[in-house]
Amino acid sequence: MSLDERRWDEDDSAVYRRMAAVAVPARAEQIAVVVALLPFGRDDAFRVIELGSGEGALSAAILGCYPRSEVSALDGSVSMREQTQARLARFGRRARVGPFRLEELTGPEGGRLDAMEGAGAVVSSLCIHHLDGAGKKRLFEGVCLRLAPGGALLMADVVEPVRPEAAEVYAATWDRATEEQALALDGSAGRFDDFVEQRWNLYRHPDPEVDKPSPVADQLRWLVGAGFEAVDCFWLRAGHAVLGGYKPGPVRSGAPVGFEEALACAHAELEGSSG
Ligand SMILES: C[S@@+](CC[C@H](N)C(=O)[O-])C[C@H]1O[C@@H](n2cnc3c(N)ncnc32)[C@H](O)[C@@H]1O
DSSP, rough: OOOOOOOOHHHHHHHHHHHHHHTTTTTTHHHHHHHHSSSSTTTTOOEEEEEOOOSSSHHHHHHHOOOEEEEEESSSSSHHHHHHHHHGGGGGGGGEEOOOOOOOSSGGGOOOOGGGGTEEEEESSSSSGGSHHHHHHHHHHHHHHHTTTOEEEEEEEEOOOHHHHHHHHHHHHHHHHHHHHHHHHSSSSHHHHHHHHOOOOOOTTTOTTOOOOHHHHHHHHHHHTTOOOEEEEEEEETEEEEEEEEESSSSOOOOOHHHHHHHHHHHHTTTOOOO
16 A cells, blocks of 8 residues: 555544445444444353444444344444444443554464454454455455454445446435435434535545445355354445355354344434434
8 A cells, every 4th residue: 555545534434424324324223233243141251353443333232132142343443433432431341442443463474463363353344445355355364363253343334336227226226325314313404414515425526546446256266265154244234235254164053143233223323322
C-alpha cells in the first residue's frame, strides 16, 4: 500500500456515526444474525475478538446475549474506541477495547494479533472490505490458524457485485433501504439526503482506495481454502452480506441464543444511538 493511499480517517468516523442508523440496511438484523450464528450456548464461557468495532453495538449485543462471554473490541479510530469504551463500560472486565490496524493482520500467517490466539470467534461489521482480495484471503488464513477448534469467523460487510445488473440492484436497494429507514426514524428524508450528498452509496460512487469489497463467491472460496467448514452467505440485502465459516472442532451443546433473542439485544443496543 502506498504511503499516500487514502485510508479511513476521523472525518469518516464522524460521518459514519451521523449516518449509520439509516445508512446501514437492517442494522439490528445484521447484528442479530452474527450474534445468533455464534457456535456457543447462552451459558458458555468464550472469548470473541471484534475487528473494527466502531461504536461497539455488535460487541455489546454479544456481551448482552451471552452473560459469560468476553469481548476484545478493536478499532483503528480513537473517537470510535472512545464510543465503544463508553458503551461497553457496564460489562466491566468482560469487555476490553484496544487499537489495531487491519493491514497488520495480513502478513504471513495472519500478521500479528496475539489476542486472536485461542479465541472462540472473530467477528466484524463493515470493516474487512477495506482490505483488498489478497488481504482478505490472508486474514481468513490467519484467523483460522488462531481460532480455537469449533470457533467461527463471522463478517457482516458490503460485497462486490459480479455483474453490472447486480451493481444497479445493490445501488438501488441500498438507496431505497436508506430512504425508508430515514422516514421511519423521524418522518423526514433529511438523513437520506445526507447519505446522497455524502456519496455514501459505494455502488454508485466507488472509492477504490478505501472500499475494496470482494464477491461473495470469492470470499466463500477463500474461507474454504483457509480451512473453514460450513462456509456460507447467511444473509444478504442491498449489497450487505453476512458471511462466515466454522473451524472444524466440537459442536455446541448448550441452549442456543435464538435469532429473536439476538434481535432484541441488537435493538436494545441501537436504541438511543440513532440521534
Ligand atoms: C463503517 S465503520 C463500521 C463500525 C461498526 N463495526 C459498525 O458496523 O457500525 C468502519 C470501522 O472500521 C474502522 N476501520 C476502518 N479501516 C480500518 C483499518 N484499516 N484498521 C483499523 N480499523 C479500521 C473504522 O475506524 C470504523 O470504526
